[in-house]
Amino acid sequence: MHRLATLLFFLAAAPLSAGERVAFFGITLLDDTVQTAQGNEAEQERARMLETLVTERFAAEGYELVDIAPVQDKLDRVVNPAKCNGCDARMAGELGADFALVGEVQKVSNLILSMNLQLRDAKSGETIKGRVVDIRGNTDESWSRGMRYILKTAFFPE
Numbered sequence: 001m002h003r004l005a006t007l008l009f010f011l012a013a014a015p016l017s018a019g020e021r022v023a024f025f026g027i028t029l030l031d032d033t034v035q036t037a038q039g040n041e042a043e044q045e046r047a048r049m050l051e052t053l054v055t056e057r058f059a060a061e062g063y064e065l066v067d068i069a070p071v072q073d074k075l076d077r078v079v080n081p082a083k084c085n086g087c088d089a090r091m092a093g094e095l096g097a098d099f100a101l102v103g104e105v106q107k108v109s110n111l112i113l114s115m116n117l118q119l120r121d122a123k124s125g126e127t128i129k130g131r132v133v134d135i136r137g138n139t140d141e142s143w144s145r146g147m148r149y150i151l152k153t154a155f156f157p158e
Contacts, residue, residue: 020099021064023092023122025081027051027103033110046143047105053144054103054117057151066097080104082118092122099128103147110138115146119155129154 027047055065068075071091075081081088082102092100103117118130131154135146152158 019062019064021066021095021097022058022099022101022119023066023068023088023095023097024051024055024058024101025068025075025088025091027054027105028080028082030080030104030106032106032108043105043107043138046140049140050103050105050115050143050147053147054101054151057156058101061156066092066095068095071095082116086120086125089120089122089125092120097122105143107138111136113138113142113146115143115150117147117150117154131155 027050029043029047031043058065068091071094074087074091078084078087081091081100082104088100088102092098098121100120100122101117102120104115106114108114113135114132115135116130116132119128120126121128131150133146133149135142
């Protein structure tokens with residue numbers, strides 16, 4: 001665990017340059033509860049809210065978010081772009097992006113959720129930046145607070 005914490009510290013310290021191109025493949029909702037396979041409509045809406053939050057923050061920081069429509073047919077065949085053996089980086093490369101950006105929210109229960117966001121180099125597939133946080137509570141506020149924390153601490157530290 002100590003190695004992972006050290007790795008995430010160094011990943012967070014790696015600088016990014018505004019103007020670079022990012023292919024954002026969205027936030028995948030993983031529901032480990034017995035309720036539903038894809039979460040309920042409120043959770044789907046929260047995932048869209050996180051996608052908007054991430055997109056707006058990257059754009060505000062000067063990154064160009066590329067249109068992923070040219071690879072949408074490939075993306076539609078992928079259950080989870082964050083865990084597809086590098087398909088996210090390959091698709092980002094096809095789009096001419098410098099980086100692939102993927103995220104997940106894993107619902108363990110209505111109280112415990114895990115959220116992550118990973119930025120990978122489109123050429124090498126290497127993770128450049130990333131963070132995983134656990135959140136408590138299945139509300140709009142807890143989800144947005146968790147993602148803002150990831151963005152603030154791992155991607156755009158002040």
